[in-house]
Amino acid sequence: MIENIDLNLVDWSRAQFALTAIYHWLFVPLTLGLSFIIAMMETIYVRTGNEEWKSITKFWMKLFGINFAIGVSTGIILEFEFGTNWSNYSWFVGDIFGAPLAIEGIFAFFLESTFIAVMFFGWNKVSKKFHLVSTWLVAFGASLSALWILVANSWMENPVGMVFNPDTARNEMRSFWEVLFNPVAVDKFLHTITSGFVLASIFVIGISSWYLLKKRDLEFARKSVVVAAVFGILSSLFLVYTGDTSARTIAKVQPVKFAAFEALYEGTGNAGLVAAGVLKKSGESIGDLDVREFAVRIEIPGLLSVMTDGDRDSYVPGIKDYINGNAEMGILPAAEKIERGKLARDVLFEYKAAKEAGNTETAASLRARFDEADFQENYFRYFGYAFLNAPEDIVPNVPIAFYSFHIMVILGFFFIALCVLALYFVINGRLERQRWFLRIALWSIPLPYIASELGWVVAEMGRQPWIIQDLMPVSVAVSHISAGSVQVTFWLFATLFTALLIAEVSIMVRQIKNK
Numbered sequence: 001m002i003e004n005i006d007l008n009l010v011d012w013s014r015a016q017f018a019l020t021a022i023y024h025w026l027f028v029p030l031t032l033g034l035s036f037i038i039a040m041m042e043t044i045y046v047r048t049g050n051e052e053w054k055s056i057t058k059f060w061m062k063l064f065g066i067n068f069a070i071g072v073s074t075g076i077i078l079e080f081e082f083g084t085n086w087s088n089y090s091w092f093v094g095d096i097f098g099a100p101l102a103i104e105g106i107f108a109f110f111l112e113s114t115f116i117a118v119m120f121f122g123w124n125k126v127s128k129k130f131h132l133v134s135t136w137l138v139a140f141g142a143s144l145s146a147l148w149i150l151v152a153n154s155w156m157e158n159p160v161g162m163v164f165n166p167d168t169a170r171n172e173m174r175s176f177w178e179v180l181f182n183p184v185a186v187d188k189f190l191h192t193i194t195s196g197f198v199l200a201s202i203f204v205i206g207i208s209s210w211y212l213l214k215k216r217d218l219e220f221a222r223k224s225v226v227v228a229a230v231f232g233i234l235s236s237l238f239l240v241y242t243g244d245t246s247a248r249t250i251a252k253v254q255p256v257k258f259a260a261f262e263a264l265y266e267g268t269g270n271a272g273l274v275a276a277g278v279l280k281k282s283g284e285s286i287g288d289l290d291v292r293e294f295a296v297r298i299e300i301p302g303l304l305s306v307m308t309d310g311d312r313d314s315y316v317p318g319i320k321d322y323i324n325g326n327a328e329m330g331i332l333p334a335a336e337k338i339e340r341g342k343l344a345r346d347v348l349f350e351y352k353a354a355k356e357a358g359n360t361e362t363a364a365s366l367r368a369r370f371d372e373a374d375f376q377e378n379y380f381r382y383f384g385y386a387f388l389n390a391p392e393d394i395v396p397n398v399p400i401a402f403y404s405f406h407i408m409v410i411l412g413f414f415f416i417a418l419c420v421l422a423l424y425f426v427i428n429g430r431l432e433r434q435r436w437f438l439r440i441a442l443w444s445i446p447l448p449y450i451a452s453e454l455g456w457v458v459a460e461m462g463r464q465p466w467i468i469q470d471l472m473p474v475s476v477a478v479s480h481i482s483a484g485s486v487q488v489t490f491w492l493f494a495t496l497f498t499a500l501l502i503a504e505v506s507i508m509v510r511q512i513k514n515k
Contacts, residue, residue, distance in 0.1 A: 027071030033200025112141030201232025
């Protein structure tokens with residue numbers, strides 16, 4: 001029951017997982033993007049036979065190797081935390097969450113780790129073409145690893161392809177293909193790997209700009225910028241497209257999150273898209289929820305309605321619609337969902353009690369309800385609401401969702417401009433003379449990391465209070481362990497990950513300076 005939950009344990013478990021995920025994601029996107037840039041550079045080397053391209057490839061490959069090695073360690077810890085800190089969640093999701101992670105470990109990571117040895121140590125030991133194929137397989141292997149992890153994460157946001165087994169109180173996979181081709185998974189995979197491509201492009205442009213500022217290895221820097229800028233432009237444009245499709249999907253399957261990152265409290269037709277804004281408290285509240293209004297905003301009229309439904313006049317529900325309900329839009333009040341969720345939970349508890357008491361007739365009757373389409377559609381789908389205290393609990397932290405989303409979007413358009421200018425200047429032979437631009441490019445290296453992390457803040461904080469949308473809140477997913485043990489490991493991990501990050505940056509800086 002919700003009243004028996006140790007909220008201190010929940011908070012520390014969330015903090016530990018967030019810490020691990022944030023550090024892990026500092027390494028992953030560079031691995032995703034830099035692997036493809038390296039493969040492109042080696043392709044040019046194989047096709048032209050120009051030894052300079054081989055030297056360029058090997059340099060960036062060293063930085064890739066440093067990043068890859070440290071990223072693996074944080075990823076392993078992250079997966080273990082599901083069993084140690086989130087055992088209730090791990091039990092409830094049955095074989096659905098575990099299957100994609102198992103495939104990632106057995107297939108994708110195996111592919112990546114096998115050919116990475118050839119990529120690093122196979123120079124002059126295997127043919128040029130075989131080495132090139134190995135490099136491309138490492139790149140595809142990294143993306144395949146990301147695919148299966150993102151499939152698992154996307155199921156949490158839009159649970160599909162499963163059936164609940166009341167005998168085990170577990171969700172069991174009904175359709176692997178439905179889980180794999182979950183619309184959220186498709187959008188999230190394309191958007192996430194593309195963000196890694198953009199990050200790696202800015203990374204290469206920024207490091208190359210340092211060489212140009214120092215007037216060192218000028219030809220190496222120019223050629224690196226060309227590859228990274230072209231890759232970055234294409235990736236940035238596709239990133240905007242996948243971001244748009246992701247937003248449309250979220251509006252359908254996670255509408256409260258969508259309303260939160262637009263800070264849309266009042267539903268409206270001809271809804272405008274907020275390009276930028278500053279929030280303040282309005283003085284109004286819904287229960288414990290403080291309503292926000294805009295102190296300043298720049299809005300594009302009608303665009304939000306067009307984005308969500310393709311029609312400028314279409315009605316976009318706001319946060320209040322999801323709390324209080326909207327009969328015209330077919331939106332149930334959150335209080336009604338809580339009552340329906342409690343009924344579904346009570347049926348499960350009564351079924352368990354009837355089985356334990358040996359009352360087979362009652363147990364069979366209650367068991368049959370879980371097979372009824374009406375019960376699944378109108379009651380069990382709100383199972384997680386039974387553990388909420390109040391209707392306003394369905395709303396995530398609006399300022400965090402709003403600012404994270406909009407800063408991420410603004411940075412995304414900045415990256416397009418940066419890559420376009422880099423390509424323009426290098427084609428015109430003026431890149432090394434644009435020292436103002438080179439400084440901007442160099443100091444822009446942290447920005448895609450910030451944007452990428454903010455994307456995960458939007459995805460995970462925006463989903464609150466759910467660990468599985470509508471089926472399980474975070475508060476009931478934790479393991480029955482002491483909060484003290486989680487605190488100890490939190491600080492141990494914080495120390496370890498910080499040391500790893502410092503080590504990576506130090507080794508990379510040394511490698512760059514000593515080229």
